[in-house]
Amino acid sequence: MAELGSLDETLALFQALGERPEGVDDVIPAARTLLVLFRPSALAPQAVAAWLRQAAARLETALTGKGDDGRPHPPEVPAAAIRRVEIPVRYAGEDLDAVAELLGLGRAELIERHTGSDYLAAFAGFAPGFVYLAGGDPCFHGVPRRAAPRVRVPAGSVAVAGDFSAVYPSDSPGGWQLLGVTPLRMWDMGRAEPALIQPGFRVRFRDLAAAGTVYSLPEHSGSAADADGMAGDLAGGRQAPDRETPASAAPHACFEVLAAGLQTLVQDLGRPGLTGMGVSLSGALDRGALRTANRIVGNPATAPVLENALGGLRLVCRGRAVVAVTGARAALTLRTAAGERLPAPLCRPLALDDGDQLQIGAPDAGVRCYVAVRGGWDVAPVLGSRATDTLAGIGPAPLRPGDRLPVGADLEGVRLAAVLPCGEIPPVLPGRGDLVTLEVVLGPRADWFTPEALVLLAGQEWTVTPQSDRVGMRLAGAEPLARSRHGELPSEGTVAGAIQVPAGGQPVLFLADHPLTGGYPVIGVVAARHLDLAAQIPVGARLRFRPIGPFEEILP
Structure with a gap:
């Protein structure tokens, strides 16, 4: 950094x-x-x-010159080349009155100031379509984030924090102060340019309640705004599996979903190199389990798999196929069309005939199982990947009963390797209540915490709470981590494994669907070799962090 x-x-x-x-x-x-x-x-x-x-x-x-502050400034863009976007807002956010009181303003004056000047779209982050808007009235600069982020902020929410304003493109966690909501979609895969606002654009907010305000919504591919004029769920990036084509019409074998369990997603190794659009890597949480499953059936490591959380997935094979299940320690049930029960071990290739049913039971260790099929799952890519990003709402929709997943066509023309007849040895994974140690690299914001907090990070146990998902694990400790600095941290990039600490002092461990940027200090980052293990830690397990070295600046 x-x-x-x-x-x-x-x-x-x-x-x-x-x-x-x-x-x-x-x-x-x-x-x-x-x-x-x-x-x-x-x-x-x-x-x-x-x-x-x-x-x-x-x-x-x-640079031809410097600004009045003596610092270099980027060259000015000709006014004709600047694109402008107007954002209509209904100012009725949950934090509107609290922010007005904080700034010593009335509600009407706050709205007037928020709509009174242009903003510069500075950089993308947090999620696709989420752009940090710089400028505006100086009174909003330095508005603090909430002490604890909300678990869900509705799509279209207009918010402020630090020196920025922004609009949440999808339902997501967030710690910004909510002023209102807009009916516009910030991100829509059905548009030629999915992001409504891009870095370099000029943005102006308009009050929908102001007298004489008339606004027509632009066309988009998703559903219309709801009856109250507010944005509905973001659906532009989701591709549903085939729910209509009969199995007999498919040129290859396919699987029908009889039960999807709590959550079953299509995943691969993610979307590298798209952070300029606000799109993070995402992909499988346990990347080692994905690679192992593909290796057993002879697929390349990049082939998509099914990621099932906490069991309950039941599939029926239409045709013939070879599959492998890796990851969490769960009982597999394989029954033929005649009702005969067949052996079905984890981490082994399983040959399925027409009508065979495969079921994954609830795991007694670990959280997520990965199902690979020889030839790959034939699912349409979104932005070059089959991964489902739950925070961004990009990729194939979660599986549901009745879905049909074709097999084989996805990897046509790819030379597959041999199936591994002996499979691989399943890893030892933690169960509920177990104690797990994760190695961490301190920083980059370890200096925002007291020396006692750095000792406490490694010295006490942290419990994984039920408020955990693919975005991150929320942890609870007996004592919170105290800061030595209490100001607002300007938003900065984050990575999988980052241990972000909100003002409340209880850390959040980011996983694959983490926001691209964040505004709470990161006290440390889980070592890359332990990220797969972190993905398999169940709710109720206990964590200890073991620092493997001090944070050090890279000096000239």
Whole structure:
């Protein structure tokens, strides 16, 4: 993470980076930082830092001048090239009166100030379609986030926090202060440009309740706004499996879903390189289990699988197929069309005939099972991947009874490897109540916490609460983590494994569907080798964090 002095400096450096060296996978700009995702096997951290410093030196030389503050500013864009978007808002948010009281304003004056000037769409983050809007009336700068984020913020919510305003594109967790809601869809895969607002655009909010305000909603591919004029659930990025084509019409074998359990999703290795659109990697939580399942049936590692949480999945095979189930320790039941029960071990190839039923029971260790089929699940890709991102609402819809999943066509033309007849050894996974130790790298914001909090992070046990999902695990400890700094942290990029600590002091461990950026300090990050284990820790299990080294700056 490279820290800079201002948003202007950050955006200018981001634009000046040019071609990325081999080993740099992505760069995520934020309010005052650039987060560089790179592969240590290909590039040393010192080489990444040198690349950033060289770009900063080139920028300093290339800029024609500096702003009044003495800091470099990006070149101005001609006014004719600036795209403008108006956002109609019904100002009736849950936090509207609280923010007005905090700022010493009446409700009417707050609305007048929020709608009284343009905003610059600075950078994307948190989720697809979520863009940080800089500028506006200075009175809103420094409005704090909520002490504890809401579990669900409705799509279309207009909010403020720190120095920014924004609109939530989908139902999601969030800690910003809610001022109102707009009927516009920020993200719609049915549009030629899915993101309504993109970095560089100018944005103006309009009060729907103001006299004489008339606004026509733009066309989109999803359902219309609901009867109250508010945005409905984001559906533009979801692709439903085939629910109509009869099995006899399919050119390959297919599986029919008889029961989907609590949650069964299509997953692969995710969507790398799309952070500029606000799209994070996502993908399977236990990537090792995905790779193992594909390896057993001879698929490439990139083939999509089914990720089932807590069992309950029941499939019937229409035709012949070879499958493998990996991940959580759960009992498998395999019955023929005649009712005969056949052996069905985990981590072994299973040959299914027409009419055979496969069922996954509730796991007694771990959380998620992965089902691979030889030839792959033939599911339409969204933005180049079959992964379902639950936070962003992108990818195939969750499975439900009656869905039909074709087999084989997805990997036509790909040379498959041999099936592994002996399978692989299932891993040892934690059960409810077990104690699990995860290694962590401290930082990048360890200095925002007291020395006692750093000791407490590793010294006490943390319980996984039921408010946990693919976005992250919410943890509870006997003592919260106390900060040494109590100001607002400008939003910055985050990664899977980040341990983010809201003002309440109870940490959240980010998993695959985590927001792209966040505004609570990250005290440490789970080591990459333990991310698959973290994905299999059930509710009720206990965690200990073991720091494997101090946070260190990469100095010149």
